[in-house]
Amino acid sequence: MDKRNLKGWLYLLPAIIFLGVFVVYPLIDVFVYSFEEGYNSVSQTFFGVGGYNYSYVLHDPYFLQALKNTFILVVITVPVSTVLSLLISVGLSSIKKLREMYQTIFFLPYVTNTLAVGLVFMVLFKETPYSDGLINLIIQFFGFSGVDFISGPYWAKMLVLCVYTIWVVMPFKILILTSALASVNQNYYNAAKVDGTGKWRVFSKITLPMISPMMFYLIITGFIGAFKAYSDAVALFGTNLNAAEMNTIVGYIYDMLYGDSGGYPSFASAAAVILFVIVLTITTINLLVSKKHVHY
Amino acid sequence: MDKKGKLIKTITYSLLTLWAIGVLFPFYWMILTSFKSYSSYNGEFVPKFYVTSPTLQNYVDSFTTVPLGQYLLNTIIFTVATTAIMLIVIIPAAFAFSRLQFKGKNLVFTLFLSLMMIPNELVIITNFMTVTALDLRNTFTGLILPSVTSVFYIYLLKENFAQIPDELYYAAKVDGTGDFKYLWKVMLPICKPTVVTITILKVIECWNSYVWPRLITDDAAYYLVSNGIQEIRENGFGRENIPAMMAAVVVISVPLVVLFLIFRKKIMEGVARGGTKG
Numbered sequence: 001m002d003k004r005n006l007k008g009w010l011y012l013l014p015a016i017i018f019l020g021v022f023v024v025y026p027l028i029d030v031f032v033y034s035f036e037e038g039y040n041s042v043s044q045t046f047f048g049v050g051g052y053n054y055s056y057v058l059h060d061p062y063f064l065q066a067l068k069n070t071f072i073l074v075v076i077t078v079p080v081s082t083v084l085s086l087l088i089s090v091g092l093s094s095i096k097k098l099r100e101m102y103q104t105i106f107f108l109p110y111v112t113n114t115l116a117v118g119l120v121f122m123v124l125f126k127e128t129p130y131s132d133g134l135i136n137l138i139i140q141f142f143g144f145s146g147v148d149f150i151s152g153p154y155w156a157k158m159l160v161l162c163v164y165t166i167w168v169v170m171p172f173k174i175l176i177l178t179s180a181l182a183s184v185n186q187n188y189y190n191a192a193k194v195d196g197t198g199k200w201r202v203f204s205k206i207t208l209p210m211i212s213p214m215m216f217y218l219i220i221t222g223f224i225g226a227f228k229a230y231s232d233a234v235a236l237f238g239t240n241l242n243a244a245e246m247n248t249i250v251g252y253i254y255d256m257l258y259g260d261s262g263g264y265p266s267f268a269s270a271a272a273v274i275l276f277v278i279v280l281t282i283t284t285i286n287l288l289v290s291k292k293h294v295h296y
Numbered sequence: 297m298d299k300k301g302k303l304i305k306t307i308t309y310s311l312l313t314l315w316a317i318g319v320l321f322p323f324y325w326m327i328l329t330s331f332k333s334y335s336s337y338n339g340e341f342v343p344k345f346y347v348t349s350p351t352l353q354n355y356v357d358s359f360t361t362v363p364l365g366q367y368l369l370n371t372i373i374f375t376v377a378t379t380a381i382m383l384i385v386i387i388p389a390a391f392a393f394s395r396l397q398f399k400g401k402n403l404v405f406t407l408f409l410s411l412m413m414i415p416n417e418l419v420i421i422t423n424f425m426t427v428t429a430l431d432l433r434n435t436f437t438g439l440i441l442p443s444v445t446s447v448f449y450i451y452l453l454k455e456n457f458a459q460i461p462d463e464l465y466y467a468a469k470v471d472g473t474g475d476f477k478y479l480w481k482v483m484l485p486i487c488k489p490t491v492v493t494i495t496i497l498k499v500i501e502c503w504n505s506y507v508w509p510r511l512i513t514d515d516a517a518y519y520l521v522s523n524g525i526q527e528i529r530e531n532g533f534g535r536e537n538i539p540a541m542m543a544a545v546v547v548i549s550v551p552l553v554v555l556f557l558i559f560r561k562k563i564m565e566g567v568a569r570g571g572t573k574g
Binding site: 005006011024026029088091092103105106111112119132137175228239254258269273279 | 304305308309311312315316318319320322323325326329337338339340341342343384385386388389391392393396397398399401404408411414415417418419420421422423424425426441442444445447450475500503504506507510511521522523525526529530536538541542544545548549552553555556557560563564567568
């Protein structure tokens with residue numbers, strides 16, 4: 001019996017070591033860091049213990065900017081991408097011809113490098129001395145005046161960030177929703193057909209309830225993902241996000257840790273804990289709401 | 297088909313095509329621009345949708361003026377090593393959870409699952425401090441080690457292992473086959489599709505990883521493609537040489553797009569089973 005026990009643990013050992021060193025220990029440590037005041041990363045010493053790091057972060061204009069940006073991003077991209085992907089998935093499920101081709105194309109952004117393709121978006125949206133950029137030329141074609149989306153006004157930068165974020169997250173949502181739609185039992189539709197039920201009624205009374213668990217899964221993961229936005233912003237505006245007023249909470253954490261403004265792991269830890277609390281709160285609210293509306 | 301049905305069909309196809317154009321256009325634009333010469337690109341106030349005299353100069357530039365080849369090589373080393381070590385770590389773990397009986401198994405498994413909820417942002421700070429303290433910055437070891445375990449993939453593999461009937465295991469036992477040999481000769485071949493899926497998903501994740509490499513490397517000799525493209529953008533060809541940048545973007549994007557087109561079904565299935573954008 002003892003030998004069997006040992007063997008089991010032996011097979012698990014590598015995984016336990018790695019998870020222990022790189023997940024469990026850091027998890028405890030981040031809370032410790034966040035309460036150590038005046039931590040010096042060179043001498044690894046600190047003055048005292050308390051909530052100063054939190055108060056510093058919560059009063060830091062850069063953090064408040066990042067908080068605002070992240071919330072705007074979440075509020076815009078989550079609903080828009082969810083509704084859009086539902087629309088596209090319903091369209092996809094209703095056709096037979098060319099369906100595989102469309103599915104393949106729609107999934108492409110998932111396998112592309114966010115940083116690399118972001119550069120293409122930057123080129124499309126940016127105004128340079130040589131050209132106003134393709135998007136601006138299109139806007140001007142319709143008689144409006146162009147705007148520099150990459151280094152211009154705040155709303156314009158936010159708009160590109162939202163557009164790019166939606167472009168990046170759509171493949172996952174479309175994939176999940178098309179497979180959810182495909183798994184709805186055909187008998188329900190056949191029964192509705194016998195009853196002569198209208199298309200909209202079928203959609204709202206059968207399809208939507210049947211895929212509602214997956215919808216909520218997408219909304220929850222969508223919220224979590226959007227709150228952690230970072231590399232999309234870097235791809236569009238470069239690494240100095242504070243200067244571009246386009247930083248996100250995650251970006252703030254990394255900036256505090258490393259780079260020109262770095263060297264403050266305690267502030268970074270406090271910000272990370274704040275982010276965690278926000279995400280946890282939103283997820284809990286989502287779960288509570290889903291209990292009321294989701295049909296399992 | 298009645299008139300209304302036809303109309304709906306037309307609208308559906310137009311909508312899908314519209315989105316397809318939206319998805320494909322950036323790819324078209326990067327390829328198109330990468331074949332334009334520097335002077336012709338900057339000479340077009342209204343950019344042309346075709347190339348009059350295509351040039352490969354930008355591709356030559358991305359391998360000669362900036363170390364794109366080095367970035368690619370680094371990324372390949374990183375991807376192969378991380379994926380290989382991960383498989384070595386997770387396969388025995390999944391085997392232990394699905395096949396072996398030992399005290400505390402269920403407790404450990406529950407603990408493992410609860411670790412799936414931990415966001416990367418929480419643990420990355422200490423990992424950064426750890427790796428810095430160990431003097432592993434700007435090394436492959438420092439890049440690779442934190443990302444060689446994935447509870448989710450252990451879970452996926454364990455579920456698959458558990459579907460293999462017990463009778464096979466007992467039969468092997470009677471024949472005197474050891475656990476390790478059973479895992480290697482029977483379980484892995486049966487579960488090959490899942491292992492392949494996990495491998496591909498991990499490769500995609502590695503190829504696109506940006507945050508950890510950025511924190512842990514500031515020596516361009518160790519940059520991966522994501523950091524490389526950022527470096528190229530900020531200090532590479534000069535800010536205005538967009539065509540050369542686009543050539544670099546194409547070079548970075550092509551390997552994954554090819555991988556995707558080959559393993560399309562597997563990748564989409566794997567992601568649908570619970571992958572999220574890493």
